[in-house]
Amino acid sequence: MSALKILGRAGSINVRKVLWTCLELGLSFEREERDWRSPDFLALNPNGMMPVLLDGADFVLWESNTICRYLAHRQGRADLLPSTPRERARVERWMDWQATELNNSWRYAFMSLVRQSPAHQDAELLRAGIEGWNRHMTLLDAQLQSTGTFVVGPEFTLADVVLGLSTHRWRAAPMDKPELPALEAFYQRLCQRPAFMAQGPGAGP
Template sequence: MLTVWGRENSSNVKKVLWLLDELNLSYQQINAGGVYGKNHEPLYLSLNPNGLVPCLQDDDFVLWESNAILRYLAERSAQQAFWPASLQQRAAADKWMDWCSNSLTVPFRQVFLSLIRTPEAERDMAVVSAGMAAFEKYWAIADAVLAKQAWFSGDHFGIGDIPVACYADTWYRLDIERQRHPNLERWYQQLTQRPAFQKRVMLPLS
């Protein structure tokens, strides 16, 4: 039995729950982190000593780090759409997962944590502006790629789209002024038609 530890409104947990639903896999979820606590208790720390979510249990096997979990689930399922037979196709999609972590995580925190989780009187708008500028730079890169291919994973939706999409969803639902990135917007609108995306990612911002 697959078990996912983590709260629904965590971007990294969203990734995992979304893929599980896309793969049509059975699992149980245990809310942990944030208001739910548990992630600094001895039981959880015995699974993930970092005290972060998500954490996956597959019977006796334990795995943490959200992108590692995505790769594991995709290969475990052996579904062609998420784990193609071609090494190059897998690598081409996989690079976007690392790109997302290395490029978008810091500006996401600067913008999202400031505008959603920080009281207005305590916000540092210089930090928000820096995050916005970084996002626009990286979205321009993404938009140029999506002018040449339908998805980050290639011709079809796949594992490479999932991490980027969790940040993009927040970006497009924040009450902010944005530059136009038509190819990115087209890609995002396609995502909003996916039932698993609607269920697991398009949650109230909190």
């Protein structure tokens, strides 16, 4: 198959999803930094967001969760992304939840506490952000209590890739958190995977 190129910063959580997926799939790839404001990059992704995947000379793809799905399907890995409609939907439901509900819940608190952005220091917005982030992680903990292992069941899937990095970010944030034993057990299971160690603890919050 053609060579893969991933455009994006190594520390970006969305880039790391794609890098982790590539490692799980055993794919060879290059990662390249690009200026997201440059005309050349905007011609690839008019949103000005990373990552962007280049698969050969004629295929460009953006949106990190979509890239992960594409790569799993490209490699025929139905263990990571099932081919049957109901099983696939169970995985994609949690991937979409991560990209919409969960991501939106942590953005303000992360920018305030970890990035220390001057524009994100309103005390009331920070309090609400921490509360919302913890609430969403509590929902994930309840799901993991019901499955006992990974996000959708006993087998590791792409849902665990995207939510594993979200869990790593939450654990690293310097804020008060509830005790979530199922979530902690999930995190420790992920730590047994070399690809997660490279793109989670080994790559930053």
